Amino acid sequence: TVMAAPMTNDQSWFYALALGVSFLKCLLINAYHSTDFEVHRNWLALTHSLPVSQWYYEATSEWTLDYPPLFAWFEYGLSHIACFFDKEMLVVPNLNYASPATVLFQRLSVIVADVVFFYAVKEYYNGFLFGVLLLSIARHCQNRHFEGAFLFSVLLNLKHIYLYIAPAYGIYLLRCFCFTQSNADGSLQWRSFSVVRLVILGTIVLSTFAVSFGPFIALGQLPQVLSRLFPFKRGLCHAYWAPNIWALYNIADKAFSILGVKFRLLDINKLPKASMTGGLVQEFQHSVLPSVSPLATLVCTLLSILPALFKIWHRPNGARGFLRCLVICALGSFMFGWHVHEKAIMMAILPLSLLAVDSRKDAGIFLMLSVTSHYSLFPLLFTTQELPIKIFLMLLFTIFSLASLKTLFRKGGALLNPLEVTYLLGLIPLELICEFVYPLTVWQKTFPFLPLMLTSVYCALGVTYAFIRLYISLLTCSDTTKKTKMQ
């Protein structure tokens, strides 16, 4: 016959979905591109035209290189393909250069890189960096631990934001892999420690770092690279507050200062000007509550993830426990970190989505977190042209995940309790007010950042709630009776 035998239902669904998403992305090539576009163009240019020793010193553009070296090498590789599209984009002084060919190239490279993502998703069940993360998780779940460790080291060297979840990896691998056996009740068997495995793991990780950082250590540039990677001068919060604890902290501080002035407990002249709601990225002092330093956030983050780490050390629960810990580490760092970008929430959502299909409770938490975080990303796309697209896509995703999870967990009642449903439905009036009603009022001129503040505070509530629920679920989950025997 002319047609080959039809593919199995599941497989063909997956390919159809993958193709559909890619098609949509091709159509959206002309859509709004944020400053990230210029950031990457600049990095393409500087890796292409400058020698390696200059990469972390170059500062013509405000978007200096602040990802680890492996990502720089990745941009360098891409730049050779970029030559064929438009040579002009690779000239460093061409700031904000955005010819159609440039846009096309950037979007295409993203779409192609997504192929990695799709491959990773496929591997787990029978975007480029998440693909690597998922692949790494997949390998761990398939008990191919060396590969998993290697992929994670690669990832860490591509984007150091994954440092957030490194503790989970470290503890898990140490506990489950280097100690080859557990006792019958799941507790640690000290005698089963395997030095060989530790050494191999260590070698893999260290050699990856060596390949990535090597040239810069040889040039003696390590302090400069680190200072670019971890710019603590940037302020507690991003221009738009990520929906984490510090957003709530900021709003509480603001509320107290307003109340304090009203009840004459504070002198209005002594307070710093209300510039924290401004769109600038600088260091600020809080007015009423104590100011927060980078060290404080680090301590808070560590404290928040310590119980989870301890739990998987004490009673690891196989792959599922590892994933749960991963999510909590990511969320904890998001909640308490310094200068967190709201995009970072994606790091927590992706592993959570893997958990969601296996357990009802996780599915509920996943829905809460994913819808809230998607909504919190709305302010990133603020042009009128993108408005229908972001609303359509969000509705698409929400309905799809809700309907699929509902079908999956048909028996056993609703996935979300009434409080959660009310909260999520509350996003609709919030969107209407922030996007449609508020711009028409007088306050748009005097307090232009109020909608952003409202959005981030509202979402912060949802994210905090999900964090607490996840923690409770981790700490109270019963251990599996299966013995976790590692190869």
Add this chain to the structure above:
Amino acid sequence: MENWSLFSLCVLLGLTSRWAVSFHSYSGAGKPPMFGDYEAQRHWQEVTYNLPVHEWYFNTTNNDLNYWGLDYPPLTAYHSLVCAYVAKLLNPEWVELHASRGYESHSHKLFMRATVLFTDILIYIPAVLLYCFYFCDGSSKQKVATALCILLYPGLILIDYGHFQYNSVSLGLALWGILGLGLGWDLFGSLAFTLALNYKQMELYHSLPFFCYLLGKCIKQGLIGRGFFQLAKISLTVLVTFALCWMPFLSDPKQPLQVLHRLFPFGRGLFEDKVANTWCSLNVLIKIKTLLSRETQLFLSFALTLLFILPSSLKLLSKPNLWQFKLALVNSSLAFFLFSFQVHEKSILLAAFMLPLLVKDGLLLPYVVTSLAFLFLSLYLLSALERSTEEELRLGLYRKLTRHWLPKLNLSRIIKWKFWFSLVAMAALSFTSVWLEPPAKFPDLFPVLVSILSFLHFLGFIIYFNLVQLMEPQRKKSQKKTN
């Protein structure tokens, strides 16, 4: 998954792809002095807002008919008027008389695209959903699949959201008309279709089947008694609707005449540009445009159109059921497209053959993506190729014909091969049209090839569908309406 969630996902996908296409360029973007269809629509808002009704269709100092004069029926004009009011609220510069000619800006583009989306959501999409829900056989999954395929139909998306037009209004209204007739609400159906007709005169292509179906139904109910009353009610509905739409133009006998003159420009010739119909293709071999006189051309086109419509219409008249009705719609529109006077290629609304037009508008990328996506989707969702056994393709008739000469033929296989071949030919033509330069002797080579290839396909389709309507008994499963 539940029905409602599947249907809403379909709608959202359709809406997303529509808006995504709208990011791209439109007809005549940045091309003075005439620009394109986008400017025509904007100009109509300007004209209808600033000038009194009796001047809309006339050539005056304020209204130069040579610069995109109104050539659609009054409902389009009223629609433009409503849009103009909104435009005036947002930015009066968009509809300034004379001064706003060739106005182009990012916000204006957003506004125009938004008007298309709005009418689409209001009229076309609900009609499609209801149609798939009530008139598609098969499981709910199949209904949803059909809805998705219709909603993602590249032709309509590209023309309305890319090139820029409001076809979704007239097609949507016509679809409401079909829905009405299907549900047995004849009056509602006639009303809807009359409105569609008053929006774009192109809907005349569908008018004969509507007429024959309703007339046949009334005759069946007995011309003395119930049938007669039904006929009277329908006629009254149609006449009143027409009167209401044309009311501002009925004061002066010159008005409706002028409007008709604008609607049916017989002065313009047998065809313009490259259309995939008989006359254009014939012109390649015999220069009929210059050989025959205007009157002979008119007569020839009228005669051939009638010839190809008559069998289908008569069959429908004798057997007025839904199945015949749908087939007659297809046959009638194909016949008109192939043989009538002054046909525009948009009348076929088939994406694959609109290549020259779309490339001109800078819409190549959306065209490729949507066509590929649509093709892939139809293949996957409707399992088109798997279901093409002989029975499904109703090739029984062909079999009888060819059994005599070629007994060993496996017809379904031939059809499959022919399908892939057509696909490859279309892809190759698309590719060469974009990337290769035509030889100097034949600068129009590629558009002509495209239109001839399409014409051959359409000719094949009209013969096939006519045969199906006239010969085969009705099947349990009904075919999807394609027009």
